[in-house]
Amino acid sequence: MERFEPPDTTSQRQAFERDGFVLAHALITPDRVGSLHDRFERLFRGEFETGVSPDEVNWQEVDGDPTLTRQICNGWKADRLVAETVLSADLGRSIAELAGWPGARIIQDNLLWKPPGARSLGFHRDNAYLAWYTPRQMLTCWIALDDTTAEGGTVEFTVGSHRWRTGNDPSTHFHAPDDHRAPVVSAATAAGLEPRFHHVEASAGGGSFHHGWLWHGSGPNRSDRHRRALVLHCASSEARFDRSGFGQGNGSIYARYARLTDDVMDENHFPILWRTDGYRTPGI
Numbered sequence: 698m699e700r701f702e703p704p705d706t707t708s709q710r711q712a713f714e715r716d717g718f719v720l721a722h723a724l725i726t727p728d729r730v731g732s733l734h735d736r737f738e739r740l741f742r743g744e745f746e747t748g749v750s751p752d753e754v755n756w757q758e759v760d761g762d763p764t765l766t767r768q769i770c771n772g773w774k775a776d777r778l779v780a781e782t783v784l785s786a787d788l789g790r791s792i793a794e795l796a797g798w799p800g801a802r803i804i805q806d807n808l809l810w811k812p813p814g815a816r817s818l819g820f821h822r823d824n825a826y827l828a829w830y831t832p833r834q835m836l837t838c839w840i841a842l843d844d845t846t847a848e849g850g851t852v853e854f855t856v857g858s859h860r861w862r863t864g865n866d867p868s869t870h871f872h873a874p875d876d877h878r879a880p881v882v883s884a885a886t887a888a889g890l891e892p893r894f895h896h897v898e899a900s901a902g903g904g905s906f907h908h909g910w911l912w913h914g915s916g917p918n919r920s921d922r923h924r925r926a927l928v929l930h931c932a933s934s935e936a937r938f939d940r941s942g943f944g945q946g947n948g949s950i951y952a953r954y955a956r957l958t959d960d961v962m963d964e965n966h967f968p969i970l971w972r973t974d975g976y977r978t979p980g981i
């Protein structure tokens with residue numbers, strides 16, 4: 698994995714604490730961006746290099762609605778280049794350091810492909826879906842695989858909203874809601890706040906890191922260019938299952954990896970990318 702500029706300066710950490718996100722340049726090289734485009738083609742055609750299916754396949758070429766944003770979660774289990782990218786020790790280290798964790802483990806990757814004309818993704822907060830593990834925290838690295846613009850439906854962050862009241866937000870409509878910002882506008886109104894939005898306009902290979910309680914989503918692609926992103930969602934390396942939350946959020950999908958006799962998160966499914974003591978899950 699090539700080196701990138703990690704967001705490790707004091708001013709970037711302060712910006713992350715204040716705004717709930719930081720922007721990043723050159724997370725991956727242009728060569729890798731091109732190769733990942735090929736892998737996206739294959740995965741959305743149902744070609745799984747390892748012979749293992751991703752955990753969630755929400756769009757396939759054969760029958761997918763062309764107006765929806767295409768989505769696959771945990772493509773790393775199906776494709777070795779996606780795995781090499783999202784299981785990077787450098788990305789894991791940046792995430793752990795921004796979050797103040799002793800290490801980072803992957804919970805989920807997310808392959809998103811919004812072709813010209815495709816509809817929005819509703820605003821949501823990642824942590825709201827995560828009552829099934831503890832500590833209930835996520836920090837995400839979002840990697841643009843195309844040059845992104847507001848018109849092209851890039852991801853939008855609500856500045857500072859990770860500091861708003863937290864809890865089980867009412868479930869939001871993720872795929873193609875009529876008004877993608879409606880949930881955050883109503884949360885802001887309830888709190889007497891005025892939401893301020895930032896569009897991540899990145900060059901392919903760049904992107905951002907965002908906090909698990911930050912409200913975010915994205916509008917329709919009104920441009921004539923594809924908008925693809927590879928997303929890495931991590932938790933603390935110390936995270937354990939919380940059985941009281943198994944029926945909530947996306948627990949019904951991911952709690953299937955819980956063991957019968959303890960709450961340990963199996964590293965075969967949630968590998969540790971980087972830890973302060975130098976540990977990294979063997980075999981990844």
Ligand SMILES: O=C(O)CCC(=O)C(=O)O
Pocket residue numbers: 809818823837839851852853913914915926928
């Ligand atoms: O790329 C998008 O539009 C949304 C991405 C997202 O929800 C995330 O990175 O957590």
